Amino acid sequence: MKDLKAIVFDRDGTLLDYSDMFLTFILDIHKSEGVMPPGTETILSLEYWQEIISGKLLIGSVTVREHIDAIPRSYMRLGKFYPRIRETLQMLQQAGLNMTILSGWVGTEATQNFIVQQGLRECFSLIVTCDELEELKIADHQSIGYLSAKKQLLNKTIQFLGVNPDEILVVGDSPEDIEAGKSFNTKTAAVLTGSGHRVQDKLESLKPDAILPTAADLVNLVTFGKQQP
Secondary structure, three states: OOOOEEEEOOEOOOOOOOOHHHHHHHHHHHHHHHHOOOHHHHHHHHHHHHHHOOOOOOEEEEEHHHOHHHHHOHHHOOEEHHHOOOHHHHHHOOOOOOOEEEEHHHHHHHHHHHHHOOOOOHHEEEEEEEHHHHOOOOOOHHOOHHHHHHHHHHHHHHHHHHHOHHEEEEOOOOOHHHHHHHHHHHHHHEEOOOOOOOOOOHHHHHHOOEEEEEEHHHHHHHHHHHHOO
16 A cells, blocks of 8 residues: 555554453443343344444443443453554554544543553554544534544544545544545545454445455555555
């Protein structure tokens, strides 16, 4: 991939495996409400998440959707990078690429703290989430739509980077990541971690520049691509 100067990474499902964060959050609610939880497979299913986002999922007296922003803000300590992500980020930094994190969820401070604890703060020039969208109320960022939030944050990120959009690669596991990138004419790469493997057909239909098993495979796509004449 030639003429690349910057990479914009999605956070959850792309760099960060947040399954333990989410699972613990759900189990904590069940415990506080005195309700027996379903199995782990059910909790981690796409259908379960969709029921939460729709506002239909109740655990005891708790409407789960009203509390989901606690996941990145209070459970980030349980997050972990997908395999080989740390090494990949270090190699991409050494290749001279300006890297940022953009999440359509909340948790800027928690993300910054996590990255610092991982010893990788120098890898990222910017970390933005829906916390930066000042016009949105806390826990209500979903109301404008995930794609709209992604686009607003990507516009801010492109302005910060100060390079042409076609010199930026947007990497994510959701169709909205790819759609946001394409709306600004950036290069795009979909990954099949997170929700990616569940929505692979949709990702393929959007025709990103690359579809990768994980973000760790960017090493081949980016550094080898830059070496080609």
